[in-house]
Amino acid sequence: MFVSKLIRSMVIIIIACILLKIIQFLLKNLFKITKFDERYEDTLCSVLCSVSYYIMFCLSVILILREFEIVDATAFGSIVTGASIVGIVAGVASQSILKDIFNGFFILFEKQIHVGDFIVINEEFKGNVEEVGIRSVSLRDWDLKRITIPNGNINSIRNYSKDVMRVIVHVRVSYEEDPMKVLESLQEVCNIMNEKYKDYLVKLRPSSYLGFKVYGITDIEKISIGAKYTITGVVTSEKYFAILREAKLQVLIVFKKNNIKIGYPTNINILSNEDNINEEL
Known part of the structure; x- marks a missing residue:
């Protein structure tokens, strides 16, 4: 049973x-x-x-x-x-x-x-x-x-993955570099991205600027690293990560071509006269 x-x-x-x-x-x-x-x-x-x-x-x-x-x-x-x-x-x-x-x-x-x-x-x-x-x-x-x-x-x-997203790329550049040269190089990056991904660029409003643009200098507080520059662009969500990676790559390529140094942490050691005398002795 x-x-x-x-x-x-x-x-x-x-x-x-x-x-x-x-x-x-x-x-x-x-x-x-x-x-x-x-x-x-x-x-x-x-x-x-x-x-x-x-x-x-x-x-x-x-x-x-x-x-x-x-x-x-x-x-x-x-x-x-x-x-x-x-x-x-x-x-x-x-x-x-x-x-x-x-x-x-x-x-x-x-x-x-x-x-x-x-x-x-x-x-x-x-x-x-x-x-x-x-x-x-x-x-x-x-x-x-x-x-x-x-x-x-x-x-x-x-x-x-919600329709549109804003690509934001920040880059730190040494204070020794000419700011106008940096801005021109970043504009060159934007032109490359606008041409390469023009089919995936969108604008939030009819009057808004289409594609990548240089936002400008967004931070100069971290003296030991360099000034922070920013570029932005509004893209379709399905290509967000691919375009973000490409934008960062183009920044490195254009900066290397134009001999612009990326900022990095630096330490400055100041020796007193007494330290110099002791070293000579």
Whole structure:
């Protein structure tokens, strides 16, 4: 008797797994024919797959409990007993689970993240969003490690994939260099970037300047290093990191061509006359 119940329970689990795979397959193919944004489609598919998983899990548990006569839909006492057990378990876990679900709902409703976005969570975890669920978010970091964060633990999100971003490049230059020569060299860098990435440059307003420009000198307080110069440019988010790396590379190339020295920390030692006399002796 027990063996037959165990076999039927295993059959329930197998059928649930098969149905789950079928549902996930249908969802993925359904979103292929829709006309939503690709990242939005991937996010919806990820959420619906997560919801279907929890639904199949709950149904499987109920059917298995019914097989072992722990829960019986025809007996009121069994329902009450089963409900009591569920209530006890839910009472222990509900606080964190509900927090995860509610926080996840607002993240999805406000479209804070999509599958494929590069984000930083809580100023600690960063990577590409691989899966968005009703209880957690999964990232794939630079080392290809998968990081899963419960939605209830998410306090802040920095999204690097929201349409447009501003590339900001700071460079420290020695005070010995001619400021006008440095500004001209940085303008040369901007011209190169504007020509090379003109298809990815955007402007925030119709009247705003399109592309990279020299922002100017932004700091002269660190005397031991040099003056800080800044260039900026507004670009589409998908090319942000590639353009940022290229801009830094072009700064080094142009500075080397124009014989401009990058600033670096220096120490000046002043010797008194007595020290000089002692050294000569």
